[in-house]
Amino acid sequence: MVLLQExxxxxxxxxxVAMGFFFLFIATTLxxxxxxxxxxxxxxxxxxxxxxxxxGQNGVALAGDYMSAASFLGIxxxxxxxxxxxxxxxxxxxxxxxxxxFLIAEPLRNLxxxxxxxxxxxxxxxxxxxxxxxxxxxxxxxxxLIAQMVGAGGLIRLMFGIPYETAIVAVGVAMIAxxxxxxxxxxxxxxxVKAVLLLSGAALLALLVLSRFGWSPTALFAAxxxxxxxxxxxxxxxxxxxxxxxxxxxxxxxxxxxxxxxxMRFYTVPDAKAARTSVFYATGLIGSFYLMTFILGFxxxxxxxxxxxxxxxxxxxMAAPLLAExxxxxxxxxxxxxxxxxxxxxxxxxxxxxxxAALSHDLWVGVVRKDKADAAEQLKVARIATMGLGVLGVxxxxxxxxxxxxxxxxxxxxxxASGNFPxxxxxxxxxxxxTAGAVxxxxxxxxxxxxxxxxxxxxxxxxLKHETAWFPLRNPALVTxxxxxxxxxxxxxxxANQEEAQGFDGVARRMHLGPSAYRGVSAGVPGAPGPPSxxxxxxx
Amino acid sequence: MADTRLADLAARRWKVQVVLTVAMVxxxxxxxxxxxxxxxxxxxxxxxxxxxxxxxxxxxIVASWLLTLIxxxxxxxxxxxxxxxxxx
Numbered sequence: 001m002v003l004l005q006e007x008x009x010x011x012x013x014x015x016x017v018a019m020g021f022f023f024l025f026i027a028t029t030l031x032x033x034x035x036x037x038x039x040x041x042x043x044x045x046x047x048x049x050x051x052x053x054x055x056g057q058n059g060v061a062l063a064g065d066y067m068s069a070a071s072f073l074g075i076x077x078x079x080x081x082x083x084x085x086x087x088x089x090x091x092x093x094x095x096x097x098x099x100x101x102f103l104i105a106e107p108l109r110n111l112x113x114x115x116x117x118x119x120x121x122x123x124x125x126x127x128x129x130x131x132x133x134x135x136x137x138x139x140x141x142x143x144x145l146i147a148q149m150v151g152a153g154g155l156i157r158l159m160f161g162i163p164y165e166t167a168i169v170a171v172g173v174a175m176i177a178x179x180x181x182x183x184x185x186x187x188x189x190x191x192x193v194k195a196v197l198l199l200s201g202a203a204l205l206a207l208l209v210l211s212r213f214g215w216s217p218t219a220l221f222a223a224x225x226x227x228x229x230x231x232x233x234x235x236x237x238x239x240x241x242x243x244x245x246x247x248x249x250x251x252x253x254x255x256x257x258x259x260x261x262x263x264m265r266f267y268t269v270p271d272a273k274a275a276r277t278s279v280f281y282a283t284g285l286i287g288s289f290y291l292m293t294f295i296l297g298f299x300x301x302x303x304x305x306x307x308x309x310x311x312x313x314x315x316x317x318m319a320a321p322l323l324a325e326x327x328x329x330x331x332x333x334x335x336x337x338x339x340x341x342x343x344x345x346x347x348x349x350x351x352x353x354x355x356x357a358a359l360s361h362d363l364w365v366g367v368v369r370k371d372k373a374d375a376a377e378q379l380k381v382a383r384i385a386t387m388g389l390g391v392l393g394v395x396x397x398x399x400x401x402x403x404x405x406x407x408x409x410x411x412x413x414x415x416x417a418s419g420n421f422p423x424x425x426x427x428x429x430x431x432x433x434x435t436a437g438a439v440x441x442x443x444x445x446x447x448x449x450x451x452x453x454x455x456x457x458x459x460x461x462x463x464l465k466h467e468t469a470w471f472p473l474r475n476p477a478l479v480t481x482x483x484x485x486x487x488x489x490x491x492x493x494x495x496a497n498q499e500e501a502q503g504f505d506g507v508a509r510r511m512h513l514g515p516s517a518y519r520g521v522s523a524g525v526p527g528a529p530g531p532p533s534x535x536x537x538x539x540x
Numbered sequence: 541m542a543d544t545r546l547a548d549l550a551a552r553r554w555k556v557q558v559v560l561t562v563a564m565v566x567x568x569x570x571x572x573x574x575x576x577x578x579x580x581x582x583x584x585x586x587x588x589x590x591x592x593x594x595x596x597x598x599x600x601i602v603a604s605w606l607l608t609l610i611x612x613x614x615x616x617x618x619x620x621x622x623x624x625x626x627x628x
Contacts, residue, residue, distance in 0.1 A: 084582075084591070084593050084594060084597075087593075087594065087597050088572070088575065088597070090597070090601075091568070091571065091597050091600045091601060092568075094600075094601055094604055095564060095567075095568040095600065095604055097604065097608070098560065098561075098564045098604050098607045098608050098611075099561060099564060101608050101611055101612075102556075102557045102560045102561050102564075102611055103557060103561060106615075216589075217589075218587060218588060218589035218590045219589060220589070221589035221590060221591075221594065222588050222589030223589075225589060230583075230585065230591075231583075233583070233585070233589075233590075233591040233593065233594060234579065234582060234583030234591050234593055235575045235579045235582050235583065235593055239572065239575045239576050240576075241576075242572075242573060242576035242577065245572045245575070245576055246569060246572060246573075249568060249569060249572050253564075253565070253568065273615075273616075273620065276612060276615055277612065279608070280608050280609070280612045283604060283605060283608045284605060284608075287601045287602075287604060287605055290601060291598065291601055294594075294597075294598070429554075508546070508547075508550060509546065512546060512549065512550060512553075512623060512626075513546075513623060513626060513627065
């Protein structure tokens with residue numbers, strides 16, 4: 001403790017162990033990419049790893065996609081500086097997963113091919129639906145990508161002392177290499193390697209903390225209360241405005257079920273049952289991870305101290321690395337720093353792949369070429385889109401250098417909850433949903449979220465430094481999600497369409513029995529022509 | 541014939557989906573609203589080093605697991621059996 005009072009940390013100095021682990025990670029993942037590249041010859045392999053991922057593997061990869069550096073460093077930091085208030089976030093990030101399991105995972109796998117637009121468009125008009133869904137996807141992916149990129153640049157500069165721009169370009173190059181050559185197969189395995197590293201790193205840290213408190217979490221909490229007052233165990237100021245908390249909660253809970261890079265993972269497994277099982281594993285892993293962040297946060301509070309943590313980085317993001325340094329010296333700090341870097345790389349790879357699928361599969365193949373593109377062209381366009389998005393990610397990362405982008409993750413979840421989730425649910429469960437209703441709910445959900453976040457205190461007060469904001473809520477999901485549902489329903493009722501409603505019989509069959517059960521729409525082809533021929537459905 | 545059985549199965553699945561989703565929403569937002577409206581209750585220390593708030597926060601995570609477990613067990617037995625029956 002005395003040693004650390006002066007913040008005598010080696011964070012920010014070139015760290016040989018960190019560099020060693022980092023290069024080991026890069027070498028391993030590039031090796032995986034080389035192996036995966038030889039197995040990536042078709043679009044099904046590029047976007048969906050040939051549907052060859054097992055439920056257990058996909059569960060770990062889903063957890064990897066979701067456990068970003070923000071949740072590892074950010075939540076541990078928040079707990080270490082505020083105690084209980086930080087813990088509210090830990091629970092919020094998990095509760096979306098049961099919703100994904102109950103409502104989305106299996107129908108998505110049975111109805112779609114590569115993107116969530118496949119599901120919404122399955123019995124509606126392709127062109128308008130795919131344009132609207134791709135816009136929602138790209139908006140979600142872009143904001144999430146900016147937040148990750150800017151976070152990556154700052155984090156790497158802080159940890160390794162590398163210049164911001166160099167760090168961003170390094171992330172961009174590695175990420176493009178994974179996705180461009182190895183497609184979904186490489187991306188999945190990068191996720192798995194990273195998730196295993198992150199979970200074992202966090203578990204090791206948590207065990208080392210607990211070993212100092214007689215293996216008892218409550219002894220740890222008691223030590224925190226003794227040192228910093230019993231207030232650290234009870235609610236503070238974070239949820240002082242209930243509507244704000246409920247609105248953020250809605251975005252987290254239903255946004256998870258609308259995140260394109262998460263949804264895309266369900267296409268990598270062989271069938272709907274495997275999709276179901278993989279969410280079950282993912283929920284278990286992510287939940288354990290957030291429980292460990294309780295221990296890491298309180299451990300950092302007691303062993304390192306909030307003042308030291310804030311002195312290294314005011315946001316508290318360095319709590320976990322500082323704790324690692326305290327418990328295991330420079331080598332452990334190096335390991336945790338390399339894990340944090342690997343985490344960012346893996347998440348941006350997943351984001352880029354899902355954005356590329358929206359651009360090439362939905363917009364180019366579905367809208368521009370009306371499903372007439374051959375396999376070679378589809379794969380070529382997918383790779384061009386990957387390259388473009390990768391470069392765009394790097395440019396955005398550099399453009400937003402030094403800006404406050406923390407709100408962008410919340411914004412991405414709000415768009416996913418308001419633009420993507422309602423359209424997905426209504427198209428799966430509601431017979432009378434129409435093309436006009438779907439387009440209205442997706443466009444209105446996305447646009448209203450963007451407008452209201454611009455008018456909210458999050459942007460007006462925190463970023464633009466104005467005194468007041470026109471819209472009171474920090475996250476708009478409480479308004480925009482119901483608005484999107486309502487608009488989708490009302491417009492559908494006014495534009496009732498007999499053909500589209502009849503198409504629902506096929507959707508209902510295929511949603512439960514899988515693509516093979518419904519001959520009118522051949523396995524997962526998104527552009528299958530409208531109403532089925534009368535004889536086909538009865539043949540099962 | 542097959543279609544009424546499918547409709548039947550779909551209706552049963554819908555019931556399970558709605559009940560479990562509502563349970564999850566109620567648990568999480570119940571926790572958040574307790575934080576918002578009854579901070580003293582959550583601040584109560586129920587064992588050395590353990591406040592009611594921390595216990596409930598951990599229980600929300602455990603409850604999420606249990607709900608997914610309930611769904612997966614239901615689906616693996618009843619739903620899958622129903623689907624197998626329809627595929628025959």
